[in-house]
Amino acid sequence: xxxxxxxxxxxxxxxxxxxxxxxxxxxxxxxxxxxxxxxxxxxxxxxxxxxxxxxxxxxxxxxxxxxxxxxxxxxxxxxxxxxxxxxxxxxxxxxxxxxxxxxxxxxxxxxxxxxxxxxxxxxxxxxxxxxxxxxxxxxxxxxxxxxxxxxxxxxxxxxxxxxxxxxxxxxxxxxxxxxxxxxxxxxxxxxxxxxxxxxxxxxxxxxxxxxxxxxxxxxxxxxxxxxxxxxxxxxxxxxxxxxxxxxxxxxxxxxxxxxxxxxxxxxxxxxxxxxxxxxxxxxxxxxxxxxxxxxxxxxxx
Amino acid sequence: xxxxxxxxxxxxxxxxxxxxxxxxxxxxxxxxxxxxxxxxxxxxxxxxxxxxxxxxxxxxxxxxxxxxxxxxxxxxxxxxxxxxxxxxxxxxxxxxxxxxxxxxxxxxxxxxxxxxxxxxxxxxxxxxxxxxxxxxxxxxxxxxxxxxxxxxxxxxxxxxxxxxxxxxxxxxxxxxxxxxxxxxxxxxxxxxxxxxxxxxxxxxxxxxxxxxxxxxxxxxxxxxxxxxxxxxxxxxxxxxxxxxxxxxxxxxxxxxxxxxxxxxx
Numbered sequence: 235x236x237x238x239x240x241x242x243x244x245x246x247x248x249x250x251x252x253x254x255x256x257x258x259x260x261x262x263x264x265x266x267x268x269x270x271x272x273x274x275x276x277x278x279x280x281x282x283x284x285x286x287x288x289x290x291x292x293x294x295x296x297x298x299x300x301x302x303x304x305x306x307x308x309x310x311x312x313x314x315x316x317x318x319x320x321x322x323x324x325x326x327x328x329x330x331x332x333x334x335x336x337x338x339x340x341x342x343x344x345x346x347x348x349x350x351x352x353x354x355x356x357x358x359x360x361x362x363x364x365x366x367x368x369x370x371x372x373x374x375x376x377x378x379x380x381x382x383x384x385x386x387x388x389x390x391x392x393x394x395x396x397x398x399x400x401x402x403x404x405x406x407x408x409x410x411x412x413x414x415x416x417x418x419x420x421x422x423x424x425x426x427x428x429x430x431x432x433x434x435x436x437x438x439x440x441x442x443x444x445x446x447x448x449x450x451x452x453x454x455x456x457x458x459x460x461x462x463x464x465x466x467x468x469x470x471x472x473x474x475x476x477x478x479x480x481x482x483x484x485x486x487x488x489x490x491x492x493x494x495x496x497x498x499x500x501x502x503x504x505x506x507x508x509x510x511x512x513x514x515x516x517x518x519x520x521x522x523x524x525x526x527x528x529x530x531x532x533x534x535x
Numbered sequence: 536x537x538x539x540x541x542x543x544x545x546x547x548x549x550x551x552x553x554x555x556x557x558x559x560x561x562x563x564x565x566x567x568x569x570x571x572x573x574x575x576x577x578x579x580x581x582x583x584x585x586x587x588x589x590x591x592x593x594x595x596x597x598x599x600x601x602x603x604x605x606x607x608x609x610x611x612x613x614x615x616x617x618x619x620x621x622x623x624x625x626x627x628x629x630x631x632x633x634x635x636x637x638x639x640x641x642x643x644x645x646x647x648x649x650x651x652x653x654x655x656x657x658x659x660x661x662x663x664x665x666x667x668x669x670x671x672x673x674x675x676x677x678x679x680x681x682x683x684x685x686x687x688x689x690x691x692x693x694x695x696x697x698x699x700x701x702x703x704x705x706x707x708x709x710x711x712x713x714x715x716x717x718x719x720x721x722x723x724x725x726x727x728x729x730x731x732x733x734x735x736x737x738x739x740x741x742x743x744x745x746x747x748x749x750x751x752x753x754x755x756x757x758x759x760x761x762x763x764x765x766x767x768x769x770x771x772x773x774x775x776x777x778x779x780x781x782x783x784x785x786x787x788x789x790x791x792x793x794x795x796x797x798x799x800x
Binding site: 249283286288289290305308309310311312314316318320321322323324326327332335336338339340341378 | 540542543546550639640641643644645646647648649650651652654794795796797798799800
């Protein structure tokens with residue numbers, strides 16, 4: 235089996251004179267949960283629709299599950315589960331009719347999964363689609379994407395419309411699929427939504443891939459905000475000497491800094507004085523993520 | 536796979552079966568009413584009434600042959616009411632069955648299932664033709680049934696032949712709306728185009744002889760279908776062939792674009 239499930243290089247998509255994607259490069263490995271993060275309009279859905287052969291790229295090579303020509307090999311799509319960013323279904327039909335139709339299109343695959351997944355997400359299968367709330371509609375999308383236990387899940391903003399409880403249920407469904415061997419490509423405009431499940435994330439902005447990184451590495455990069463309060467203002471020289479501390483500040487007797495790396499040396503230095511209060515908070519990846527966005531292309535803040 | 540089992544074809548029909556049933560019943564009702572009126576109209580001096588109207592107008596309406604049941608059914612149903620209602624259905628449905636669903640977004644999941652664009656295009660086209668055929672047959676059943684039970688004396692063979700031609704004509708405008716929608720993804724544009732062409736085509740056929748321009752009839756699909764009257768004019772195989780070929784041409788052009796363009800853009 236090949237190592238990478240999605241391999242995209244030099245992907246360009248133009249709409250008339252507007253360039254929606256600029257030479258996007260992506261490589262998603264078998265078995266990983268890969269986050270695809272960017273603000274609305276950055277090109278996430280465009281990229282995903284190119285992966286599925288709904289949109290035809292202006293330039294570039296796309297390989298999905300070992301094929302470069304999905305148009306000639308539609309059968310490969312039976313191994314993909316896709317959740318669209320905006321799900322529309324015929325209003326007068328029930329969820330069950332939709333799901334059974336999709337199962338038929340997949341040669342019967344997934345028919346057994348309908349009841350089980352619907353029960354898990356408390357989806358009323360026999361009500362017409364027009365009567366379903368936004369969250370319930372999204373559940374239909376989730377069920378159809380997972381019901382045939384595909385090798386590759388392509389999920390476009392999957393948690394939008396789901397309440398927090400169902401979001402958690404959804405994330406555990408994703409992890410179960412991954413444990414069963416599936417590869418998951420999941421897009422979101424909120425990093426913290428995928429941070430808990432993704433091993434790597436790509437960040438896209440204005441049609442350009444800004445970075446691809448391990449979530450762990452990102453987290454180290456993001457660091458922790460550490461606040462230490464002493465009984466009297468301590469001398470700063472010892473703290474200044476620590477390379478892992480950034481943005482060191484002293485206000486009265488309270489010292490704050492961003493810690494990137496091990497806390498060991500900081501704790502030992504602080505222990506030389508009398509600490510009355512301490513706090514360490516993981517810096518939200520969102521903050522780091524926003525750094526990427528704020529940077530105008532090529533400039534430093 | 537799914538192509539053999541015609542899943543898309545059956546799915547497209549299933550979502551529209553209620554609407555289709557209502558259409559078939561309404562159409563049969565209207566056509567039945569018109570046909571059933573013929574015996575009572577025979578008693579009226581229809582010819583005399585028509586003589587009171589300007590001849591050009593009578594000719595343009597196709598009401599110039601009311602002396603026989605075939606002439607009446609041909610102009611009133613096959614040439615006007617049934618024919619018009621069928622065209623309305625064909626153009627609305629032709630624009631809806633592919634482009635309409637793409638526009639509403641309901642095609643997206645189907646397109647990402649293990650089916651090819653060709654399957655989607657051909658099976659939905661087949662579903663469109665099947666719907667048109669159901670309606671055309673409902674017209675035939677009613678007119679034929681009433682013709683036999685009321686002894687109107689319309690030749691069965693002629694009626695069947697005219698029905699096949701009606702199917703080809705209505706199927707052509709349905710295919711035109713379908714193909715234009717497949718090519719553009721815009722149901723409104725597709726329906727507008729097909730409707731404009733249908734009206735133009737009807738006017739050409741109706742007005743051509745009146746203004747002494749026979750060529751207007753020769754280039755009009757409606758002219759290929761009925762010329763003066765679909766039930767009393769002699770059969771013109773060439774025109775029937777032209778009708779059938781026109782559908783093939785627009786379907787091929789629609790496919791060339793549909794197979795290459797961005798979907799759900």
